Amino acid sequence: MAAGRGARLKSDGPKALEPICGRPMVEFLLNAARAFGARKTVVVAGHRIGEVRNFLNGSTALVHQKKQLGSGHAVSQARAALSGFDGSVLVLYCDTPLVTAKTLGELVADHGRHGTDCTLLAVESENPLGYGRIQRAADGSVRKIIEENDASAEEKKIREINVGCYVFKAAPLFRALGEVSVNAAKHEYYLTDAVGILAKNGKVRAVVASDREETLGVNTPSDLVRIEAMMEQKILNRHIENGVRIRDPKTTWIDEGVVIGAGTVVLPHVVIEEGSVIGKNCVIGPFARVRGGSRIGDGSVIGNFVEVTRSVIGKKTLVKHLSYVGDAAIGSSVNIGAGTITANYDGRKKHKTVIKDGAEIGSGTVLVAPVTVGRSAKTGAGAVVTKGKNVPDRVVVVGVPARKLKVRS
Numbered sequence: 001m002a003a004g005r006g007a008r009l010k011s012d013g014p015k016a017l018e019p020i021c022g023r024p025m026v027e028f029l030l031n032a033a034r035a036f037g038a039r040k041t042v043v044v045a046g047h048r049i050g051e052v053r054n055f056l057n058g059s060t061a062l063v064h065q066k067k068q069l070g071s072g073h074a075v076s077q078a079r080a081a082l083s084g085f086d087g088s089v090l091v092l093y094c095d096t097p098l099v100t101a102k103t104l105g106e107l108v109a110d111h112g113r114h115g116t117d118c119t120l121l122a123v124e125s126e127n128p129l130g131y132g133r134i135q136r137a138a139d140g141s142v143r144k145i146i147e148e149n150d151a152s153a154e155e156k157k158i159r160e161i162n163v164g165c166y167v168f169k170a171a172p173l174f175r176a177l178g179e180v181s182v183n184a185a186k187h188e189y190y191l192t193d194a195v196g197i198l199a200k201n202g203k204v205r206a207v208v209a210s211d212r213e214e215t216l217g218v219n220t221p222s223d224l225v226r227i228e229a230m231m232e233q234k235i236l237n238r239h240i241e242n243g244v245r246i247r248d249p250k251t252t253w254i255d256e257g258v259v260i261g262a263g264t265v266v267l268p269h270v271v272i273e274e275g276s277v278i279g280k281n282c283v284i285g286p287f288a289r290v291r292g293g294s295r296i297g298d299g300s301v302i303g304n305f306v307e308v309t310r311s312v313i314g315k316k317t318l319v320k321h322l323s324y325v326g327d328a329a330i331g332s333s334v335n336i337g338a339g340t341i342t343a344n345y346d347g348r349k350k351h352k353t354v355i356k357d358g359a360e361i362g363s364g365t366v367l368v369a370p371v372t373v374g375r376s377a378k379t380g381a382g383a384v385v386t387k388g389k390n391v392p393d394r395v396v397v398v399g400v401p402a403r404k405l406k407v408r409s
C-alpha cells in the first residue's frame with residue numbers, strides 16, 4: 001500500500017520512496033514479504049506513480065490507484081492482480097517499514113491456527129493519538145477498529161492500536177471491501193471498516209506484537225528521524241553479528257543493502273552508502289566515506305578523509321589519507337599516496353580512471369580522467385597526469401604535466 005502522498009511528512013514525493021538509511025521505505029516491506037516467502041507481491045501506488053514504477057522496475061506487480069480514496073479502496077484496486085488467488089493475503093502499509101519477516105510469519109501462523117478471516121497486528125501504545133483503536137468485546141474478541149476522527153472521548157482512551165499489518169483470506173477480504181461505505185468525515189473507504197464487517201462473524205483476531213519497535217509508523221517528520229535511527233542500529237547489529245568490527249557504532253552510518261566481509265574493521269566517523277560491497281579484513285576510516293555502489297577488495301585500506309565513489313578497488317590496495325577516488329577502477333596491491341585526486345569531472349561528463357595492479361601513486365598526484373596508469377607504474381609526488389596521457393606499465397612519470405622519467409626494472 002503505497003499510494004499515499006505523505007503530506008504530514010511535509011514532503012512532496014511519494015511517501016513510499018521516502019528514503020530510510022539510503023533505501024526507499026517501500027523496499028523494506030518488499031524485502032520482509034520476500035524473506036517471509038510471499039508468492040506474489042503487488043504494490044498499490046498513486047501519487048507520482050511514475051517514480052514508483054521506475055524504482056520497482058518490473059520487480060513486482062504494480063497497480064494504479066488513480067484517486068486516493070482510502071486504504072480500503074487501495075486494497076480493492078489489487079483485486080484484479082490477485083484474481084484466481086484463493087490463499088492468504090498480507091496487507092502492509094509502506095509507512096510501517098520496520099515490520100520483519102519473522103513477525104509476518106507469526107501473524108500468518110496465528111491466522112492458520114485459528115482459521116480467521118483476518119488476523120491483524122496490534123500494540124499497546126502510550127500515545128495512541130492518530131492511530132485506529134482496537135475495540136474488543138468482553139471475551140477479548142475484536143469488535144471493530146475505530147479511527148481517530150470517529151472515536152468518542154471514551155474510545156480515544158483505548159490504548160491498543162492497529163499497526164497496519166494484516167493477513168486476510170482473499171475471498172472474505174474482497175467481499176467485505178465491497179460492503180464498506182464511504183467514511184463521512186474523511187470521504188474515504190477504510191480498510192479498517194472491512195475488518196469490522198468481518199468481525200461480525202467473530203473471525204477476526206488481533207495479535208499483540210512481540211517487538212513494539214517494529215510497529216512504529218512514519219507519519220510525521222520526527223517519526224522518520226526516529227525510525228531511521230532505529231533502522232541504523234539494526235543494520236549495525238547485523239554487521240556486528242556477521243563479524244565486522246565496528247569501533248564506534250554512534251558515529252558509523254551504513255546504508256541498507258551494504259555488504260561487508262568478516263574481519264573488516266570500521267573505525268569512527270564512517271559513512272558507507274548505496275549498495276557498496278566491502279571485502280574481508282579491510283580497514284575503513286576513521287573519517288571515510290564510501291559511496292555509489294563501490295566495491296572494495298579483501299585486505300584493502302580506505303583511510304582518513306578519503307572519499308570513494310562509483311569505484312572498484314582490488315585486494316590489498318592502500319588509500320590511506322586525504323584522497324578522492326571517483327569513477328575509478330583500481331587494481332590489487334596499489335598504493336595511493338596521500339592527497340591523490342582523480343579529476344573525474346570535466347564540467348559536463350564524468351570520466352574513468354584506471355590504475356593497474358602494483359602501481360604506486362605519489363602524494364598529491366592529480367589524475368585527469370580519462371586516463372590509465374599501467375601495472376607497477378609510478379607517479380612522482382605532485383605529478384599531474386593529464387587527460388589521455390596514459391602511463392605505460394612500469395614507467396615512472398613526474399612533474400606538471402607529467403613526463404616520463406624512467407622505466408622501473
Ligand code: UD1
Pocket residue numbers: 001002003004005015044065067068069070071072073074092093094095096130131132133145147161162163164190191192217219
Ligand atoms: C492507518 C489505519 C489506522 C492505523 C494506522 C497505522 C486506516 C483507515 N487506518 O491510518 O487504523 O492505526 O494506519 O499506521 O487504514 N493508502 C493508499 N491509498 C489511499 C490511502 C492510503 O495506498 O487512498 C496507503 C498509504 O500509502 C499508507 C496506508 O495506506 O501506506 C495507510 O494510510 P494512511 O493514510 O497513512 O493511514 P493512517 O491515517 O496512518
Ligand code: CA
Pocket residue numbers: 095217218219
Ligand atoms: Ca500512516
